[in-house]
Amino acid sequence: MRFSPHTEDDVREMLDALGLSSLDDLYAQVPAEVQLERPLDVPPGRSELELVEDLKRLAARNRHADELVCFAGGGAYDHYVPAVVWAMAGRSELQTSYTPYQPELSQGVLQALFEYQSMICDLTGLEVSNASLYDGATALVEAVNMARAATGRDRVLIAGRIDPRYVEALETYGKGLGFMPEPVEIGAKGTKLEDAACVIVQYPDGHGVLGDARSAFAAARKAGARAIEIFDPLSLGVLASPGELGADIAVAEGQVLGNHLNYGGPYLGIIAARTQDIRRMPGRIAGETSDVDGNPGYVLTLQTREQHIRREKATSNICTNQTLMAIAASVYLAWLGPQGLVELGEACAAKARYAAERLVEAGARLAHPDEPFFKEFAITFDRPAEQVRDTLIEVGYLVGPVVDGALLVACTERRTREDIDGLAEALGEVLA
């Protein structure tokens, strides 16, 4: 790969200008004991053509979602990404820019983030959003930190079933921060919320079920704890919003908003809250202001929360976030529009309902037969769910993950009746 532009003459003349005789002289202050005396054991460089061939060979050994029919879920979903999203978010002035610390040359990114924040507020029914976090799981960790700071309390309670990856992330970060997430049964005898920093509910939950988030949030808020919801952004055309359910802080995995599956990243951590917590928000926030001529413009604002100003007293250590994914999410949401959001939610719900019926006919059992769901549901069999999943992928159907022994199946707007009938037929054969 050719990378730096220097000719041999350039190198020699620049060294001459510095009064040096060789490139080694540039490292004269580096003690000889730590200098590497051998070439790196990394294969020799390749031409772009050879590199692309190598990457193509690796890519060809992945059975991806264009090759399989994708009913997989568990936090990442095969929604359609319209052409306009990455045609715009991929614009190189956006993609190759740094964090917008010099606002005069960063108005594009800053305005795009301001619009992203606005749309997240509209979507969630909450009042303030930041400019993005790493992903859904780390957004939950940040929400818990906000709740702990806001309440001065340490207990972190989880009501109902949440994605196990979120629990694992909480446990990891809790090791440094000094908390351990605990399950709680809202309304059960002996349940005490008075010393809780927060109550976390995933809605739809870790098995896709629509539980009673409203009551859990009401109980949490009554006890002075923050109500934290993990939501699905693409459910919000049809399902009650975090604001309507009474959440104080809402977090989500934003991959579904115009971002590709990417084997788990880069994704988008969404966080929104009520104004009461604005100064406890982690990470960057874009704000509107005006320039010296009175023209409108955008800057990063409320920076006294952040690590580059407050150092160890910052609300979070986050610096680089997922700005480009947030921009893609904005293009996607504006592409969808309010009516598109409703239609998309209705399509997912209808297809999931149809799929559940067909899979039950094929011999699956619904893990939660009496509970409503949105686009994802859990099924069990007379044999291990992992075995069913591994057999289905052999015949071209990607399902899962398996959570608590149940197989998750998700339907996006991409899945057709024919896809679903095909999955049911394949399942029938597996179970026969």
Add this chain to the structure above:
Amino acid sequence: MSDHTGAPVRVGDPEGPRTLKDLSRAGRRASSLPALDVEAAEIPEKHRRAERPWLPEVAERDLVSHYTRLAQRNYGVDTGFYPLGSCSMKYNPKVADVAASMPGFARLHPHQPDSSAQGALELLWRLEKALCELTGMARATFQPAAGASGELTGLLLMRAFHERQGDVRRRVVIPDSAHGTNPASVRLAGYEVAEVPSDARGLVDLSALEKLVDEDVAGLMITNPNTLGLFEEDILEIARIMHDVGALLYYDGANLNAIVGRVRPGDMGFDIVHMNTHKTFATPHGGGGPGAGPVAVKGRLAPFLPKPVVQRSDDGRFYLDDDRPHSIGRIHGFNGNFGVLVRAYAYVFGHGGDGLREVGERAVLNANYLASRVKERFPLAYPGSPMHEFVSTARPLKKHGVRAMDVAKRLIDLGYYPSTVYFPLIVEEALMVEPTETESRETLDAFGAALLSVADEAATEEGQSRLHEAPLTAPVRRLDEAKAARQPKVRW
């Protein structure tokens, strides 16, 4: 971008900047979805949204001109020289984008069984081997989504290591020149910050370090070259001081680019390393992310790495190993920013061992060359030879009422993205310049001449007013940040 009066030109933008909300018209839309091919499902009343959310209603054509305009109001590496010190804004090779968008990578679901993702796992496996070789480490994790996440991961590894030995330690040492994420990460990992001062050389003050360090110290976090762009010559002595009390050495990879192929953190005594893929491996920074912050460690820390890790079985198959009893756990929802790692792979294996070494050398050459062009008017903050970046001071201009910020804003009018200013915090009127290896000598000469012309301007009254008014040619002029913070307007 401007006409001679300095007012932003509005070609294609006659009405001036608008938001998506301004463009929205009821009933307009860009999306179309397939007709529903199954029966509609009823959502139970109590779960239904009461009020349809407001979102912009625009045609695709509106969207495209809107975001094209936003892009035009933004400056990226592709636009031009980006000498932002400490940020390593090097050119991002396009082949890496092509690689990341191959359907075999971009359309791969994170919950796929390992048997159906062998290419992705092999890519991570090879990249891990290469990064361990570059850093002199044994194993690595790819979960951290950015440098700061890598820092926290490294500190949690440090904590797990000490705790495993029944050792409770409370403090982590960082230099006073450190990036703000270091102290913030230290606190998130449950440690207290102990700050070690820099000495007259701009290096860690060894005697102060010795006084600070005891068996309550879990470790030291530093960059080398350090945040002043100088190589910590006493690194082996620093490592001895830390290891003598059982503390660990953490290498913040912010400045790794300068020494790739020449010096390995592992050979300097470091136990834990994080890398910033955008700085060292030219992955695009995305206007603030996504990044990726892989963390590599010495063998004795490998059992604690986040799980899962990529393993290769005896028959050559790759798998994600969750059976890691001493692991600190999960630091990311899935496998980290895989799409960014594909780009890093393209960079590392495109360059190869020799190419990577050459990159570092040219980064150092460029920084030294540019420093030599400007240091008479913008003196270096410390006497040592810089590595991949240099810290100058605009202090000589202060007598003319000109500040480092004015210099930065004037550079905008001269066609450049400004260098970093007021960082590191310990340098008065700091101008931190990092040209990177991807810039030609002509670019460096022109930028050096521009900086010198600013120093000339600062000496004249007319020039001073230009400096104070700058920028005049950017899409906006200086913005009122105080107002933005006092009356936050963070949504429409």
